[in-house]
Amino acid sequence: MALRDSADAVVAGLGGIRSDLEDFYKDLHAHPELSHQEHRTAARVAERLKSWNYLVHEGVGGTGVVGVLANGDGPTVLLRADMDALPVREETGLPYASTVTATDASGRQVPVAHACGHDVHVTCLLGAARLMAAARKPWQGTLVTLFQPAEELGDGADRMLADGLTDHVPRPDVAFAQHVLPYPAGQVGTRAGSFLSAADNAKITVYGRGAHGSAPQAAIDPVVMASMIVVRLQTIVSRELAANQPAVLTVGAIQAGTSGNVIPESAELLVNVRTYDEDTRRAVLAAVRRIVEAECDASGAIREPRFDEGARFPPTVNDEAVTREVSAAFATTFGDRAGTSELQSASEDFSRLPDAFGSPYTYWAIGGIDPDTYQTAQQRGTVAQDIPVNHSARFAPVLQPTLDTGVQALVAAALTRLAKPDHASP
Structure with missing residues (x-):
């Protein structure tokens, strides 16, 4: 009961800040920023954390912000949100839709648009941070709120670590993060073990005459060569991996090329591979190299293909015990809206943060689609066609x-470690 009582006491203030959170979200959605350009977002986050008496570290890894709230002796919990947006032209028709343009790294x-939901993540973490700061009696320990840049590029966590993150904050006993996904809003899904895939990106250049x-x-002709490679690469998953070996x-x-009547000297392919374990990863990457080299040889290429590695994301593998604790807390908080999430083929760099501290973690999903809209599409069998991802x-x-769901989930997870064992509702 102590956990439930503590959570009830903390989230009791949610109604009073709901309107402010919604306004903040709309403003953030309308002002998205590309990876490593999150200056406005970071400044607004830092300003709010300071007003709630967090010890704030700014500019960590470039634009990262970390807020630390010490509330007596006890465990340390880290909550993380990513801040960056995508180079996408928004087509939602919302009154607060983004019309922003920016200069990218090239x-x-x-x-620019928040087409991945990071604006939800930032807003929810700020909401949880505010509630925890306003209601300190039900919990004790240290809360670390981490706002990370450049998740989309896969190097935001690494840059924060390289900039001394582990020296700025105490080692967390556990770390948590969440992501909004195209499921009915109000739902929360946890998954023990493998949750998000690892990802390997590569640019492959093939040379012709x-x-x-x-x-x-x-x-x-390198265009024909590249075309044959694309077709053959599709057989790796369908013909070289077992059915229970996802990739x-x-x-x-x-x-x-640049013209329809000129056969070019070379062609480039951008390849993305997603796997869930190291054995599968090695097998798929080896098969990619084998097929590319073989097709080039069969075509009589004038030189060996070139492989340039790109961004790499680690797998997200949730700690079994921590996930059980959080799942139980969510069942208490959300009732039948809490469940088990499906294995996801998306990728994240969040796990690099707890891994650097040697801390266990769990990462969960929250829904963001209007429940009636989702139910209608589900009844028609058109979820894949009608629900934007x-x-x-x-x-x-x-x-x-x-x-509301995202804020409550972060609070409930944090309190699995921070709730006072003897706290009871008045």
Whole structure:
């Protein structure tokens, strides 16, 4: 009962801050910032944490913000939210939709939108931070609230660590994070063990011999070579892995040539591989290299293909015991709205933070889609067609009950360690 009583006491203030959180969310949604450019977001986060008497560390890893609230002796809990947006042109039609453009790392002017839901994550963590600061009697210990940049690039956590994060904050006994997904708003899903995949990105360049489009016999066509590679790569998952060995392989881009009547000298393929264990990862990456090299050899390529590794994300593997504790807390808090989440093929760099501290962690999902809209699509069998997913230009979680759920989930998880064992409601 102590955990439930503590949670009830802390979230009792949610009604009083709900309107402010919704306004903050709308403003953040309308002012998204690309990875490593989260200056406005970071400043607004830091300002609020300071007003609630958190010890605030700014500029960690560039734009990262960490707030530490000590409340007597006890465990340390870390709660994390990511802040960056995507180079996507928003098409939600919302009155607070983003019209922002920005210059990306390569110097291009691109549209920017919170198409992944990180604005939800930031708002919910601020809500939890405010409630915990306002109601200190039901808990004791130290709360660390971490706002991370550049999750989308996969290097935000590493940059914070390289900038001395482990020296700035006490070692957490446990770490928590959450992500809004295209499920009915109000639902919460946990999963012990593997939850999010690892991801490996690579740019593969294949080399041919250029010629006039009218004389293909004088060329070694890298466009054809790349096309054959794309088709053959699709057989790795379907023909080289067992049915119970999940993996995803995507060729997201092919870039070659500048004119329809010119056979180019080379072609580039951008490849993304997602796996859940090291054995599968090694097998898939080895198969990619084998197929690319073989197709180049079969085509008579003038030189060996080039493999340039890109961003790599670690797997997210939730601690079994910690997940059981959080699942039990969610069952108490949300009743039948709490359940088990499906294995996700998306990737995250959150786990690098607790791994660096040697701390266990769990990462869960909250829904963000209007429940009636989702139910209608489910009844029609058109969820995949009608429900926008993360990174879609149409993805925008409904404000409520999404924000309330995210705040309550973070509070409930934190209190699995921080609740006073003898606390009872008055």
